[in-house]
Structure formats: structure tokens, C-alpha cells
Amino acid sequence: MNKRLYSKKKSDAVSGYLFLLPALLAFLLFIGAPMVITIVLSFFDYNMLQGSEWINFDNYIEFFKNPTSWQIIWNTFKLTLILVALHIVIALLLAFVIYKEKRGPVKYVYRTAVYLPSILTTASVAIAWYYMFNYDFGVFNWLLSQLGISGVKWLTSSSGVIVAICLFSLWKFVGTPFLYYLIGLQGIPDGYYEAAQIDGANKIQTFFHITLPMLTPTLFFVITITTINTFQIFDEPYIITNGGPGNASRTLALHVYEKAFKAYEMGYASSVSVVLFIIVLVITIILYSTQNKWVTYDVE
Template structure:
């Protein structure tokens, strides 16, 4: 038996799993995007009508605009603040305390989103929320976090930071601890200061982790659903409604599965193009040399 056949046999369970649970739904979504289907009656082939509707759907482009705002806010927030927190925890802290801080920052990721969202709705409440109470002590007036289009993105960002910053933090911690210590020793012998060490050793060696965090965070921000759905319900109006929320509404409230499939494919193509672009330029700044 050839090595190729043996390799395929070992891969077969994973391939079958992929085809059944990922490949088949994707193929079904592509087919349904050219149909009119409401779950109850059989799908009716309508050609490119859903695609035409997609380009003429003003509400869709509004939700895409909201999603791009989430990308602009959440991606740098998680990528940069996660790195700063990891650097602070990793620097001159006893090993035992590092485990404590790791647990503190990562625990919210494990908590159920719906449960903690209820608590955050009370925290962000305009009239009796804890956050407005604290800000009031410093002379700030009550802020309508969830009622004003001006503040709603900040409210979602605050919740997202508390809930999901642990992901980026943990990746950065793993990346920092995998950097060979002799590199730091060599830099110190050469007379490099802390800032020089950071930009000449830490940042280049951490670039694969930074790239991974940027890719996964950007994909997560593009697919954002939990935060606006649980905190603001997409409001006020459609001010904080994301594309994923709109797809959910079209599919499970209006029961337009065909059009929802077309919307899903448009989101998939955007994520695919952005991710491919990130990989295409990664060789210019990502360093995989550990020697």
C-alpha cells in the first residue's frame, strides 16, 4: 500500500467530517442563494433575483457600514490592548502570579455571553447603571449608552473588551513566553535598551502571533453578532445592527432563506478577500525565523 493511500486513510475521518458538516452546508447555501425558499414550501429557482436584490438593498449596505465601524474599533482595540496587557503581565512578574492574571483575563471568555450580557445591560443602563453612577462622581452627566447612535458603538466596544480581550491576551502570552531568552541576553550584551529590545527582538519574534491575532480578530469583528444582539438588539433603530444580525433577521424572522443565503455568501466573499489580502502581504512583516 502506497504512502499516499495510507495518508488518505488517516485523513478520511477528518475529510468526511469536513464534507458533511461544512462542505454540504456551503454547497446548499450556494444553491439556495439562487432560489426563493421559506422552509415551508419547496425551493423555487429564481436565478439572479436575490443578487439583484442584494445590490439594491439599502438596509444591507447600512448594516455593512455598521460592521466596518465594528472592524475599525474592535480589531485595533483587541490587537493593541491585548498586546499591552500581555507585555505588562509578562514583565517581571513571579510565575505564580502570571497564572493568576491569565485566569483573571481569560475567565470572561469562558462565561456564557447571554448571562453576562444581562449584567452589562444593568451596568450600562442610563438611569441606574453602575458606569453612569461612577462617571457622575466625576461630574459627567448620564450617558445614554444603549439609546444613542453616538454612544452605542462605545458600549459594544466596552462589553467586547471585557468579554473577549482574554483571547488576544492569551495568544500574546504564549508568543512572548516562546521567544528564546538568549536573544534578549545577546541584545543586552550589545548595549540595547528596553525600547530597542522591544522593536528589535520582541516585536519581530512576536510577529507571527500578531498576524494570527489580527486575522482572527478581523474575521470575528466582521462576523460580529453576540455583542450588538445581546447589548443593544441592533438599536437604536439599525444604528448598531451588524450584517450577521441582518442575515439572522432575514432568515429566521422573515423566513427568506434564499435571500439570507445570498447575504451570507456576500459576507463570506468579503471575509475571504480580506483574509487573502492579509496573507498576501504578511511576508513583508511577519518573521518566522526562530534561529
């Protein structure tokens, strides 16, 4: 009997690994192998036009010695902090308001309107927003002029470009965390709200003592995914501001692209990629290590 049970477990294990094999091979081919190659290249002075030379940690030393690198790192952190906060709060508010909407057709219209920008091509809408931010004939400065407010130099001032990128990113990508929140809200059992109503809890008390705690798994997922994605922000600064003015909106991902495909310094670009990977890895580990202190998984 034990041999038969052991044989069945072994057969199930083999079947499981066979099902995992395609995904594992895809991971090794498209993620694992490029990661190893990038780490190896980061120790080379590798120029696509001139060959390669082993230089140990010189690429990393050069990166951290350059004052511009620290500004680029700060730009990346600054955009991440602002955008993660905006996406978390505004997406939650939108999801909660639409979740409470009782009129079915109206709810579907609102839900579609919020999520639709997320499925549009970033490059195409970013070009449109680039013209909307124009100082002389952009729609944003025209709206400000109608209110008697002088125009803002959205794309030519160090503070304006950060605001421009955040506005565009919020409009473009808030639909994704919004959808996660909406699904999370729909998964909260109605019994909790009925019990709170019987106990006389008002709407604010219900939100902070029932809705928010029950939504913490979704909130944790949104924070993690949004943080990882925002640290790799590329499209917005590349298309809208091109990293300018100066280096005011240049991010690590944009810096990697410029060094790799404009300057052809693959070794240096690889070292910057490794730095970005380590930063994202450390932040992710910190988020996962703190989840047990505030995330509620037990809904019984």
C-alpha cells in the same frame, strides 16, 4: 529496491489519507455541504412557509439596492476595524506586562483574570452588561456621575451603542489574543535579550527590534483570526442592542439571522451569507498575501 520504496511510500500515503478521512468527512458534512446548500438557496425565493422559486440573482440585486444594506455593511466594517485594533494593541500590552511580572503567584492571578471572561457564556454576561449600560440605574452612568459627568445614552444613541459593544467585546474576548501573545512571548529565545543587553539596548529598543519582530507570526495569526471572528459578530448586537437604535448596530450576521429565522426568507438570508463569506474570504486572502512583507518566521 525501487519497487519496495514505492510500495512503502504508497502505503504511507494511504495511511495518511485514512487518518485524514474522519476530519475530511466531518468537514464535508458540517461545513462543505451547508456552504453548497447556502449558495444554491441564494438563487431561490425560498420562504419556509410558502415554498421556493428560482429567481437567479434577484436576492443579491435586492440586497445591494437597499440603502439599509450598505449601512449594515458599514456597521460590520466599522466594528471590525475598531475591535481588531483594540484587541491587537490591548491584548499585546496586557501579555507583555504580565510576561514581565516576576512574582509567580501574582502572574497566575493576572493571567487568570484576563482570560477568565473568554470562557464565560456570552449570552449570560451580555445580559448583565445590558443592565450595566442602562441609562437610569446602570453602573457605568453611576460611575460617571461620581466624577461629575452626565450619563451617556449607551443603548439609545447611534454612537453610544458602538462604544457599548466595543467595551463589552473587549472585556469578553481580549483574553484569547492575550493568551496567544503570552505563548508567543514565552517562545522567544532568551539569547536575543542577552545579546541586546550586552550591546546596550534599552527596553524600548529591545521591544521594537527583538520582541515585536519575533512576535510577528503570532501577531499575524491574531489579526487573521480576530478579523474573521469580528466580521461575524452576532451575540453582542443581538443581546445588548438588538441592532438598534434603528440600524445603528445591526451587522451582517444579525441581518442574516433576522431574515432567516424571523422573516423566514431563507433565500434572501442565504444571499447575505454568501456576501459575508466573500467579504471575509477576500480580506483573508489579502492578509495572507501580505504576510511575507512583514512576518518573520526565521528565529535562528
